Amino acid sequence: MLWFKRLIWLGVAVAIALGAWGIFARLTTGHSEANYGSYVVWGLWVAMYLFFVGIAAGMFMFATLDLLFHVPLLRGTGRLALFLTLITLGAGLVHIWLDLGHLDRIWKVYLQGNLFSVMGQIVWGYTIFGLLTAFALLLTLDWFKTPAWLLRVVMIIGLGLAFFLSGAVGALLGVQIARPFWHIGLFPVQFPVFSIGSALALFLAVWAFFGPRSDARYARQIQVLAISVVVLQLIKTYFVWADFSQSMYGGVPMNVQAVEEVMFGQYWWAFWLLQIGVGTVIPIIILLVPQLRAHYWLAGAAGVMVLIGFAVARANIVFPALTIPEIDALANAFNDPRLQFNYFPSAMEWAVTLGILGLTTAAFLIAYDHLKFLKLKEAN
């Protein structure tokens, strides 16, 4: 396993180095090196924000299986899940913070905010959620003598908040009448499912690569995680089918154009190869075949593939809706590189995302190696 860890650390080092350049460029040159513009106004960072905060909400829900519902098979996994919640939440929030036009004005959302704005609700919600998660993690450490009911209450509130927030991220897009591709009532329902799906995929990967293989429950845990990921992948695929088929059948031009953009337009390869192929079909095969998932590294790889699929799915929700002109021929009305309806992230955008991913992975590796409380207590 040492070579594997070294390989990960090598990747992390490269990612952080690239990220340092990207974040430096972002902080010194503003948005000038980004490829998003005034029409495709949200890009990679917003997609990654949706991806990471989705994992965070789902991971908290997963933590409740141990810390609230006391599922015997998962006993001892709650702390790690809470820790993963915190670092993925951090990754999401850094992404969206760097996406702002005025980084220094984020305080205005708290002190001069509009709580009727879904975005305002999300900012407040995720802040409370982050504090609550940290508090819950603290309560699990047994450093203080706190009554058991306190953790239970915190987890109940957190569970409600996790559902609300993952749904609210769907509503962030769903409330917009300007984009028929987003304006569907199903969005706030889909997103919590996506959250749980991506969180379980992450936990499967972490558990398969770093979990305590000597634990008697380990094989069963991997099996349950694998089957759960498969089920959630199937539900996710059903949602995509329901969404796309209704859009195509309904025939609303902006909606049809957006679906066609995903399936046959500039992002076809991301949808078919990454989201469906790498992110759905291959991992489902691996995780369904007992002989394949018995190779834990393969099960872990399947978890990573599902995560790639979810990340691409988030991007495929954000970009295509914005690449359809609100008014036909708007694209040619005023020529400027920022007034285009096509988008692919710039090197700076990729570098920032890689850097944040690298830092998040490094935080996990360091914490997992040095914070003993994250390790499963086999005696439990």
Add this chain to the structure above:
Amino acid sequence: MPVTSEQNVSAPSQTQDAPFAPQDVLLRMQADLKRALQKPAHERRWIMVIDLRKCVGCSACTIGCVVENKLPPGVVYRPVIEEEIGTYPNVTRRFLPRPCMQCDNPPCVPVCPVNATYQRADGIVEINYNQCIGCRYCVTACPYGARTFDFGATYSEGTPEAAGLILGQSAAQTMEREPNFEYGRAWPREGEASPIGNVRKCQFCIHRLEAGMLPACTTTCIGRATYFGDANDPQSLVSELIAQPNVMRLKEELGTAPKVYYLM
């Protein structure tokens, strides 16, 4: 009796001394504007009417707007959308100027997480640049693509340097850094300060209105295709124009109630 836009070019004015003398619509709208400004703000309802039959697609309004508001690259308030309609030999071109619609039910307003965009008493949707955090949620919420983001670029970036103060990049950038006067105050382009990093949009040239002048796009329109005034004033030209049957508004079905009307 309603007066058509064609008739208005030479329509008798109700506000001038010689009632039967021909009068340019600009003069009539100017008089309408002055009358409206005497009322309290909440009693005014500024609207714009664009006669698509008269628009020749010259983009003078776009340029007038860019100059008036000193818009940087990537920011445009009033593009003119050109569309070719039909097939040869029955073919024509349509030009559709698209300012901010200043909707009565603006979808961009409730989504703002910091209340940086809001409706004034006279119905114009305004942006408080110093409040805007640049999240661009309002841009995605606008069904008309009327909002753009100021990336801080200048037209003179990458252009050759030259000696002296009147030529070359430095001289041009000095001009580009001059302040605009949107919302009635000076906004120089310095560093990362607003409006850089903000969402920007047409505001019916509030700064001009408050000085008793028509919006820049209205005065620069060579075909007199753009009309502006107070819809709450039954005497105003725009009130007459929108009372005709050949009026339409963009995406009315969304319930946004735009305040920009098109004559077909």
